[in-house]
Amino acid sequence: MTAFEDxxxxxxxxxxxxxxxxxxxxxxxxxxxxxxxxxxxAGGPPPVEALRDxxxxxxxxxxxxxxxxxxxxxxxxxxxxxGIVPLDCGRVGCGGQVVSQLELGAGFGREFxxxxxxxxxxxxxxxxxxxxxSRLDAIIAFSELxxxxxxxxxTYSSGMFLRLGFSIAAHLDADVLLIDExxxxxxxxxxxxxxxxxxxxxxxxxxxxxxxxxxxxxxRTCERVVVxxxxxxxxxxxxxxxxxxxxxxxxxxxxxxxxxxxxxxxPR
Amino acid sequence: xxxxxxxxxxxxxxxxxxxxxxxxxxxxxxxxxxxxxxxYYLMFxxxxxxxxxxxxxxxxxVGLVVWVFFNQAVVSAAPSLLDQGALVRKARFPxxxxxxxxxxxxxxxxxxxxxxxxPVTLAIRGTADIALLLLPLVLACLFAFILGVALAVxxxxxxxxxxxxxxxxxxxxxxFVSPIxxxxxxxxxxxxxRFVLEWVNPVAPYIGAxxxxxxxxxxxGGAELVYVVVVAALALLGGHALFARLQGELAVVV
Numbered sequence: 053m054t055a056f057e058d059x060x061x062x063x064x065x066x067x068x069x070x071x072x073x074x075x076x077x078x079x080x081x082x083x084x085x086x087x088x089x090x091x092x093x094a095g096g097p098p099p100v101e102a103l104r105d106x107x108x109x110x111x112x113x114x115x116x117x118x119x120x121x122x123x124x125x126x127x128x129x130x131x132x133x134x135g136i137v138p139l140d141c142g143r144v145g146c147g148g149q150v151v152s153q154l155e156l157g158a159g160f161g162r163e164f165x166x167x168x169x170x171x172x173x174x175x176x177x178x179x180x181x182x183x184x185x186s187r188l189d190a191i192i193a194f195s196e197l198x199x200x201x202x203x204x205x206x207t208y209s210s211g212m213f214l215r216l217g218f219s220i221a222a223h224l225d226a227d228v229l230l231i232d233e234x235x236x237x238x239x240x241x242x243x244x245x246x247x248x249x250x251x252x253x254x255x256x257x258x259x260x261x262x263x264x265x266x267x268x269x270x271x272r273t274c275e276r277v278v279v280x281x282x283x284x285x286x287x288x289x290x291x292x293x294x295x296x297x298x299x300x301x302x303x304x305x306x307x308x309x310x311x312x313x314x315x316x317x318x319p320r
Numbered sequence: 321x322x323x324x325x326x327x328x329x330x331x332x333x334x335x336x337x338x339x340x341x342x343x344x345x346x347x348x349x350x351x352x353x354x355x356x357x358x359x360y361y362l363m364f365x366x367x368x369x370x371x372x373x374x375x376x377x378x379x380x381x382v383g384l385v386v387w388v389f390f391n392q393a394v395v396s397a398a399p400s401l402l403d404q405g406a407l408v409r410k411a412r413f414p415x416x417x418x419x420x421x422x423x424x425x426x427x428x429x430x431x432x433x434x435x436x437x438x439p440v441t442l443a444i445r446g447t448a449d450i451a452l453l454l455l456p457l458v459l460a461c462l463f464a465f466i467l468g469v470a471l472a473v474x475x476x477x478x479x480x481x482x483x484x485x486x487x488x489x490x491x492x493x494x495x496f497v498s499p500i501x502x503x504x505x506x507x508x509x510x511x512x513x514r515f516v517l518e519w520v521n522p523v524a525p526y527i528g529a530x531x532x533x534x535x536x537x538x539x540x541g542g543a544e545l546v547y548v549v550v551v552a553a554l555a556l557l558g559g560h561a562l563f564a565r566l567q568g569e570l571a572v573v574v
Contacts, residue, residue: 074572131571135412138568150412158410161333172333175326176411184325 062148062227063112063259070106070142073099102128104283115260117274119298124280126263130230148227156217156234162206166197166216169205173220187223195219211238222249232263267295323414330421349429353388360384364501372506378441382535383500383527385437389430390466390523391491397422397470398477398484405574415567419474423467438534447537454539458529461552468555471563478574499524522551
């Protein structure tokens with residue numbers, strides 16, 4: 053936690069003049085020489101500017117959808133908010149307990165049972181053993197894994213894997229929920245359950261930032277929408293104005309499927 | 321301190337994951353160094369028997385166990401951040417925990433080996449002395465020294481993938497110039513060479529101090545003790561500072 057984050061209220065999110073670019077060289081490592089003199093090698097493709105001077109101020113309890121075409125900077129924004137990737141310039145802070153669901157089940161040990169992975173995943177969010185134990189039953193019940201909870205995760209179907217990942221993240225008492233396109237979890241019944249669980253957390257005061265290409269999901273879940281294009285914020289406002297703006301931007305205002313070619317197709 | 325339990329979980333995971341499904345499981349952590357020590361003992365204790373020290377096998381093994389700790393910890397810490405890339409890219413937590421848990425697992429192995437070796441040595445050599453009270457201090461310093469080196473090596477390797485291979489290449493000659501099979505004073509008369517063997521190699525004073533206490537039954541020399549404490553502090557502070565300075569981009573590079 054930085055001092056800046058301590059000054060924020062739980063659930064408050066601040067992003068000020070945030071910029072971040074990524075090198076797109078094939079080998080991501082740097083040489084020792086570059087590191088010591090603090091410079092990057094010239095040549096090759098120029099770095100991709102994932103975020104350009106983006107500012108956001110989100111109040112506790114707000115529900116914000118982030119939309120934009122592929123490569124617009126949506127996932128980078130979430131990774132920056134989650135504190136995983138630092139900014140080149142500007143500043144960022146989230147108040148309170150941040151739970152990021154950037155990839156469900158990231159870091160699961162495949163050789164370990166579902167139950168063991170609950171403990172590891174809870175610990176990753178800074179929880180102590182007793183705190184995890186007290187939620188264990190709820191997590192297992194929510195995941196609907198039954199006896200599979202004691203089987204190694206390697207034996208799970210991909211749906212079971214995601215269900216366990218979501219169940220853990222959903223029981224961490226988040227002040228800020230950062231969710232990246234992971235709600236297409238399991239079958240339709242489980243998706244409804246996930247949405248209901250998120251709604252319950254929002255009702256409890258949590259702030260939601262959701263990245264999705266599923267326009268209907270954004271409209272159902274979010275009151276405010278931020279449209280990113282080429283790393284810039286091009287719209288920030290209520291969802292009923294934001295989604296038409298987004299569709300015009302994508303050139304899909306008249307078309308039925310909101311997904312551009314090559315996008316992940318929503319199961320619904 | 322919020323991540324105390326994560327550290328515990330990572331140590332447990334490290335301990336169990338590597339040899340999960342193998343018949344001998346966690347025992348491999350002991351078998352590997354035991355085989356290594358057995359091989360070196362055969363080579364230098366039996367075949368090329370120097371016999372310049374009384375109870376030479378014990379002289380050798382006490383030095384070896386320290387070296388094996390250093391060697392195994394550094395070698396396994398180097399690629400540890402890349403091995404845990406999935407966690408580093410997707411979650412926010414103190415990344416020091418990853419190399420620290422690797423080193424801690426090797427510490428457990430080391431202490432287990434020492435618990436086998438030390439009583440035997442003390443009994444045979446009759447070296448149970450008041451100097452033994454210094455052992456915890458020296459061991460704590462050894463751990464701090466190795467942890468500092470491991471932090472530096474792991475973060476450097478994440479950015480610069482040649483670090484681990486360079487390290488593997490360097491460890492073998494490093495091993496041979498470390499005072500494990502010999503005492504520097506008994507193989508060279510030259511003052512410079514002796515100084516280099518005793519003080520330039522940072523592992524040497526740790527081996528010397530631990531051997532003094534367990535094998536020799538005497539307290540380490542004052543200079544040696546100061547060296548052991550100061551180098552431990554420098555390694556830990558330096559390693560941590562380097563890690564803190566470079567870790568920002570970790571999620572991007574691993």
